[in-house]
Structure formats: structure tokens, C-alpha cells
Amino acid sequence: MSVQMTHIKHLVVIGTGLIGGSLALALKRAGCVERVTGVGRSVENLKEAVRLGVIDDFSHDIAAAVSDVDMVLLAVPVAACDQVFAVLATSLPDKAIVTDAGSTKQSVMASAERYLSDVSRFVPAHPIAGTEHSGAAAAFAELFENKKCILTPNEQTDTKAVMQVQAMWEAVGARVKIMSAAEHDDVLAAVSHLPHLAAFAIVNAVGKSDHAFRFAAGGFRDFTRIASSSPEMWRDIALCNQQSIVDKIDALQEELTVLRNALNTHDGDALLDKFTSAKQARDIWMSKYGDKL
Ligand code: NAP
Numbered sequence: 001m002s003v004q005m006t007h008i009k010h011l012v013v014i015g016t017g018l019i020g021g022s023l024a025l026a027l028k029r030a031g032c033v034e035r036v037t038g039v040g041r042s043v044e045n046l047k048e049a050v051r052l053g054v055i056d057d058f059s060h061d062i063a064a065a066v067s068d069v070d071m072v073l074l075a076v077p078v079a080a081c082d083q084v085f086a087v088l089a090t091s092l093p094d095k096a097i098v099t100d101a102g103s104t105k106q107s108v109m110a111s112a113e114r115y116l117s118d119v120s121r122f123v124p125a126h127p128i129a130g131t132e133h134s135g136a137a138a139a140f141a142e143l144f145e146n147k148k149c150i151l152t153p154n155e156q157t158d159t160k161a162v163m164q165v166q167a168m169w170e171a172v173g174a175r176v177k178i179m180s181a182a183e184h185d186d187v188l189a190a191v192s193h194l195p196h197l198a199a200f201a202i203v204n205a206v207g208k209s210d211h212a213f214r215f216a217a218g219g220f221r222d223f224t225r226i227a228s229s230s231p232e233m234w235r236d237i238a239l240c241n242q243q244s245i246v247d248k249i250d251a252l253q254e255e256l257t258v259l260r261n262a263l264n265t266h267d268g269d270a271l272l273d274k275f276t277s278a279k280q281a282r283d284i285w286m287s288k289y290g291d292k293l
Contacts, residue, residue: 026171089117099123146175
């Protein structure tokens with residue numbers, strides 16, 4: 001697919017947090033956008049976004065904000081997409097393109113289909129980039145450089161709209177991949193959603209004792225960094241990709257059961273097998289992809 005240059009006259013970012021704010025900053029830095037309007041709930045976050053130059057102006061009224069828009073980005077927690085699409089259904093100008101940054105794709109696409117009479121100009125997207133911080137103050141222009149962004153168009157999606165969204169993400173340094181929403185949700189359940197739930201669970205299990213926390217060091221910090229992510233965002237991701245995540249939790253539980261049994265029977269060979277295969281798999285992954293993370 002050949003990609004064109006991006007020029008956006010008016011971008012509306014619904015959900016002016018880490019992801020929406022970072023895309024706005026990066027597009028501004030690349031000279032690809034003339035005006036960015038932020039939409040959100042709290043006036044403090046939106047005022048901070050203006051102060052930091054993330055957005056040019058803001059509104060709490062989605063319909064008013066999109067009246068002359070050419071690109072809309074939904075960057076709200078995924079379960080909030082329903083209420084956003086419900087308003088866009090009656091307010092979106094004909095030629096406007098809508099995209100999103102949600103961490104689950106089948107749920108967001110189902111949400112678009114529930115409300116929009118024409119889903120052809122909705123291009124689902126998920127940048128595989130982020131931090132554990134939230135809000136406009138956490139946004140930075142370099143976030144997407146050399147990171148993957150997955151688009152999950154289906155047969156109804158307009159090819160030109162896909163090309164425009166691809167060009168937008170490439171303009172901020174992302175490497176665009178296209179796959180089905182089902183594949184996206186299965187893969188991301190394994191490499192992102194399960195590790196987040198495991199990190200929340202480990203911190204809760206260990207955090208029952210403040211005494212243990214006092215002795216936690218770098219390994220614990222590295223393993224649990226993502227447990228500092230937004231609880232609201234992760235509640236939505238978990239509920240919106242429920243079946244895939246349950247499958248991955250089952251797989252993790254099976255692995256833990258093998259380790260537990262090996263410990264109970266003092267089976268050092270079984271432990272060595274499991275630790276060696278995990279080390280080999282991770283080392284190969286890091287040597288192949290470590291410099292692209
Ligand atoms: P964030 O920093 O918490 O930003 C979300 C923004 O949405 C907040 O500024 C919040 O503003 C606003 N918001 C929340 N509910 C809203 C609603 N009902 N209507 C309007 N605005 C609302 O979160 P984020 O990390 O940017 O994540 C945004 C999206 O990107 C999520 O769908 C997430 O799954 C996805 N994503 C996140 C990451 C990551 O690592 N963080 C990576 C890739 C994709 P107020 O609180 O002021 O209302």
C-alpha cells in the first residue's frame with residue numbers, strides 16, 4: 001500500500017491523556033497538523049494540555065468540537081468508546097476520518113458498528129507504545145518513534161481512510177502493521193494484557209505485607225512497573241478482551257501448577273527444564289527484537 005504525506009487541518013483528540021496528547025505533540029512537531037482540539041472530562045487536565053502546548057483549545061462538547069474536523073482520534077479508556085460513538089453518530093461531518101488508540105480492537109469495532117451508520121471511515125488502530133503514566137502532563141512527542149502501530153481494518157473500511165491513518169502514524173515515527181482485530185486481541189492478551197494482570201496480582205499478593213515491600217529491589221521494581229498503570233484503563237481492557245485474557249490466565253495457571261508440583265516433589269530437573277526453556281525463549285526474543293522495543 002503506497003503511503004501519502006499527512007496534512008491535518010483540524011484534529012480532535014477525545015481523551016487528552018498520555019496517548020492522545022503524545023500523538024498531538026508528535027504531529028505538531030512533524031508539522032502535520034494545523035489545529036488540535038482536546039476533549040475530556042476534567043477541565044484541569046485540558047487546561048494543563050493547553051499550557052503544555054499539547055492542544056490549542058478544548059471543549060467538553062464532542063458534537064461542537066467535531067463540526068469542522070477532518071481527523072478524530074478516540075483515546076479514551078476502551079469502554080468509554082460507546083458513549084463517544086453515540087455522539088459522533090449524529091455529529092460527524094461526512095468526510096471526517098475517525099480512528100482510535102484503544103488496546104482492544106474487537107470491542108471498539110463492535111462499538112463503532114453499534115452507533116455509526118457508516119463505519120467505512122472508522123480505521124481502528126492501536127499504537128504499541130506507552131508508559132505507566134496517565135494524563136496530558138505525561139505526554140511526549142517521541143513516544144511512538146520506532147514503535148509498532150497495529151491497524152485492524154475490515155472489509156468495510158475505506159482503503160483511502162486506512163492510507164491516511166497509516167500516513168499519520170508513520171509521520172510520527174511508528175511502523176504500521178495490519179492484522180485482523182481477532183488476531184490483535186489474541187496476541188495482545190498474551191504479551192500485554194496477561195503481564196499487566198499478573199503484575200497487579202503479584203503486587204496485591206506481596207503488598208499484604210509492608211515488611212516484604214521494604215526489602216523489594218530492582219527486580220521487583222522492573223517486574224511490577226506496569227502495575228502503576230491506570231486502574232480505570234485496565235478495568236476496561238480486561239472486560240473488553242475477557243475471553244482471550246481468561247485463556248491466557250489458564251495457560252499461566254498451568255505453568256504455575258507445574259512449578260508448584262516440582263517444588264512439592266523437590267524435582268530440580270523439572271525446575272531446571274522450565275527455567276531453561278523460559279530463558280532461551282526470552283534471550284532469542286531479545287536478540288531478535290530487543291533493539292526495536
Ligand atoms: P490516559 O492518560 O488516562 O488518558 C485518557 C484520557 O481520557 C484522560 O485524559 C481522561 O481525561 C479521558 N477520559 C476518560 N474517560 C473519558 C470519557 N468518558 N470521555 C472523555 N474523556 C475521557 O490514558 P492513555 O494511556 O492515554 O490511554 C488512552 C487509550 O489508549 C486507552 O484506550 C488505552 O487502552 C490506549 N492505550 C494505552 C497505552 C498505554 O500504555 N497507556 C498504550 C496503547 C494504547 P479525564 O480523566 O480528565 O477525563
